[in-house]
Amino acid sequence: VLVERGGEIVLHEGYGLANREAGIPVTPRTVFGLGSIPIDFTHVALLKLMEEGKLSRDDRVTEFFPDVPEDKRSITVGHLMTGASGLPDFHDLPEDRDPDHSWIDRDEALRRMFGQELLFAPGTQREHSHSAWGMLAAIVEVVSGKSFRDYTSEVIYEPAGMVDTGFNGDPVPADRLAIGYSSRTDGEQNAPPHWGPTSWLVMGSGGQVSTAADLYRFQKALREGRLLGEASVRRYFGPTDGDGMARAGDQYGFWCGYSQGADSKFIVLSNNGDLSSVERRRALQRLGEDLLELVRSDPGGTEGALDPAERARRAREWVELINRGDAEAFVEFSRMYRAPAEDQDGVDADRARQYDDFRRDWGVLKDVEVRTNEPRRVVVRAVSERAGTMDFVFRFDRKEPGPILAIMIERVEEEGPGDR
Structure with missing residues (x-):
């Protein structure tokens, strides 16, 4: 748990066990799976390319990929970023060994995405899609000429000083690794280093690891203009300026709740977030709500602006x-x-x-x-x-x-x- 209030970190502690079997405690340096938080990184990468004049929200997918089926030729970058593409949420198949970790490359992922039936005509409705963010990650690669890993490292992790952010399959010391505890498991140990390299089943929308401290560095770098210009930062945080709680999780026990206020925020990473457990989900949701109320409260007083x-x-x-x-x-x-x-x-x-x-x-x-x-x-x-x-x-x-x-x-x- 990391809590910032009034521009100062007032809490940064670990609670519980990162590895129950080995009795290894959670510490501020523990590395967790991130669920779908990497969508935030993909978002910043896209805004960076837009700032450089290499990409536009109005660009159609036909500008980046050949042989796009007729029903998907009108999909734009903006549609993909706002849930308006019509693409289903995921593109795994029943025969995949695991819905997130089975290895497929970028070409296979695009073949599957373009082969799916749309939920609705592009631009007519909105429905969140992890597949859309996977397609956006592929666009980042095509436009930048670099791998998604290399480009995000160059424009996000390195300038932000994020030293513990990586991808599935990257080695993590045993005393710093959180094991996921859930009804669904994968690998020799249920943790990202044992899931194989990040598959294009989830590239751009998952498949990464980090610490609370690194996620704090990411947000701080954004606010300080080290990753994007002022206009792009405003676009990233949106009309509420990041006020509110976001949540991310996976099927393997990892859960994250966080807020993105300018000088007051919280970040919670958990390895006990089994999404099949209503009780656990509710407890984590309440924890996030309590922390959100804390960071939103005025250190100099609690009165609101309305009577x-x-x-x-x-x-x-x-x-x-x-x-x-x-x-x-x-x-x-x-x-x-x-x-x-x-x-x-x-x-x-x-x-x-x-x-x-x-x-x-x-x-x-x-x-x-x-x-x-x-x-x-x-x-x-x-x-x-x-x-x-x-x-x-x-x-x-x-x-x-x-x-x-x-x-x-x-x-x-x-x-x-x-x-x-």
């Missing part, structure tokens, strides 16, 4: 909009309390689809009640006719009077008086 009545009104309004059947009003509300996005039309379309999903899955919300009203956190509870009791957790900016930074939705399970 309690206005906070409660805005949170209730969001929930009650679900019952109105007015998607346009919902989109307008969402736009009102967030900074403009680069692709505002796409964001608005996503919000409208999201609203339809909420209406379908939840039905009418009754008994709307504000349960918690804190300077930066409001919890509204409601009873859904289709999904039971639900908590809507709203997080507000502590400095600016207005922005709702994040909304988390939890289904409440009543187990007894006051318990859930």
Whole structure:
């Protein structure tokens, strides 16, 4: 766990065991599998090439690869980066020994990606795709003329001073290696050095290792302009400037939760994140939420920018909009309390689809009640006719009077008086 507050690292400690069988403890120098965090590295590599004028978001995949099937010829770099390509999430096959670690090269990966049936026509919807980030990694190689490993090392890891970031199959000393503990395992030991070299099943979206300290160096280098120019850094962090919690994990026990605030952030790496265990996922999610609340709190005081009545009104309004059947009003509300996005039309379309999903899955919300009203956190509870009791957790900016930074939705399970 690494925590920065007000520009100062206030916690950097290891907890538990990196290797249970050998009794090796987790320390700040322990190396973990990263799940899908490498998407962040691929994102920076693409922005670097765009800064150099070698790549554009509007470039079509036909500019980089021959013999692209007709239904995929309109896919652009921007589509791949924003989940709008239509590509399925992964491109492993049933006959692969392992869905992440079986070796395939770049050409085979592209053959599979281009051979898949699209989920939707490019640019018409959004659905996260690891395969899309794999295709983007291939574009990085084609445009840079270097391997993905070499290019990311040159423009990210070396200038950021990331000394412990590498790929599957790279050797790691036994006393620094985290073993993954999960219902799914692979290799002589369930850890990246024993999984073989990073396959193009996950290149660009996974298959890498690092430490909390290196991930902190990565974010610090970004903020200080050592990796990208100011405009590209703004584009990377987006309209919320990195405020919020991101999560990444794999099937082999590795999990990461992190935030990317300018001078306050947290990073958690775990080797006990079995994604098949609801209990473990929930515990890690709660840990991340608690740390996010900590790093967002003002060291000089806890008062938010809005008075309690206005906070409660805005949170209730969001929930009650679900019952109105007015998607346009919902989109307008969402736009009102967030900074403009680069692709505002796409964001608005996503919000409208999201609203339809909420209406379908939840039905009418009754008994709307504000349960918690804190300077930066409001919890509204409601009873859904289709999904039971639900908590809507709203997080507000502590400095600016207005922005709702994040909304988390939890289904409440009543187990007894006051318990859930």
